[in-house]
Amino acid sequence: DGGITQSPKYLFRKEGQNVTLSCEQNLNHDAMYWYRQDPGQGLRLIYYSQIVNDFQKGDIAEGYSVSREKKESFPLTVTSAQKNPTAFYLCASTQIWQLNQPQHFGDGTRLSIL
Amino acid sequence: AQSVTQPDIHITVSEGASLELRCNYSYGATPYLFWYVQSPGQGLQLLLKYFSGDTLVQGIKGFEAEFKRSQSSFNLRKPSVHWSDAAEYFCAVGTNTGNQFYFGTGTSLTVIP
Numbered sequence: 046d047g048g049i050t051q052s053p054k055y056l057f058r059k060e061g062q063n064v065t066l067s068c069e070q071n072l073n074h075d076a077m078y079w080y081r082q083d084p085g086q087g088l089r090l091i092y093y094s095q096i097v098n099d100f101q102k103g104d105i106a107e108g109y110s111v112s113r114e115k116k117e118s119f120p121l122t123v124t125s126a127q128k129n130p131t132a133f134y135l136c137a138s139t140q141i142w143q144l145n146q147p148q149h150f151g152d153g154t155r156l157s158i159l
Numbered sequence: 160a161q162s163v164t165q166p167d168i169h170i171t172v173s174e175g176a177s178l179e180l181r182c183n184y185s186y187g188a189t190p191y192l193f194w195y196v197q198s199p200g201q202g203l204q205l206l207l208k209y210f211s212g213d214t215l216v217q218g219i220k221g222f223e224a225e226f227k228r229s230q231s232s233f234n235l236r237k238p239s240v241h242w243s244d245a246a247e248y249f250c251a252v253g254t255n256t257g258n259q260f261y262f263g264t265g266t267s268l269t270v271i272p
Contacts, residue, residue, distance in 0.1 A: 051202075076258050088262040093258075137260075139258060145253065147193050147208050148205075150202035152200075152202045153202050
């Protein structure tokens with residue numbers, strides 16, 4: 046079955062450490078997205094990418110970085126500059142060349158501080 | 160600017176009772192509207208979507224939603240709630256300018272026996 050795979054499911058970060066969250070999709074979708082979810086705040090967009098080797102900042106990009114070297118993969122790095130990284134991170138994708146398509150979501154990664 | 164408002168942070172209903180979750184949006188063009196459901200520790204699952212045509216759309220798990228352009232609303236309904244419907248529900252609007260999506264802050268549903 047096609048879908049989005051996020052790994053790991055749980056991740057712990059030490060002070061000053063960068064950590065990378067993986068997101069892989071086999072839906073042949075062009076666009077991929079990273080959201081941060083905090084209680085009571087809904088989903089906030091971190092970064093999105095509509096095509097390989099191109100990505101755009103979302104509303105809360107500071108302290109995060111991404112790459113899009115392959116269509117299937119959109120890893121998110123939480124850098125040491127992100128002072129409050131504890132949250133639930135969701136990856137999503139959609140097919141932008143077919144208008145009005147919904148996003149498909151992975152099962153998320155929960156990041157905590159050690 | 161685009162935005163989505165879900166005025167109810169938390170709703171409690173009895174099993175078997177009817178349910179309506181409210182969603183209001185702000186978008187200058189024709190909106191593309193979605194409802195998603197999220198179980199604890201999981202991703203979002205699409206319940207239903209509206210793009211055009213019939214303003215009453217049917218979704219999975221017995222849910223339906225009605226688009227009312229005059230009220231800028233897209234409320235989610237279910238005639239009889241089951242205990243397994245307890246979850247977080249998100250309304251979202253999609254645009255055709257860069258494929259951006261905007262989410263409400265969610266409504267948490269508790270179902271009591």
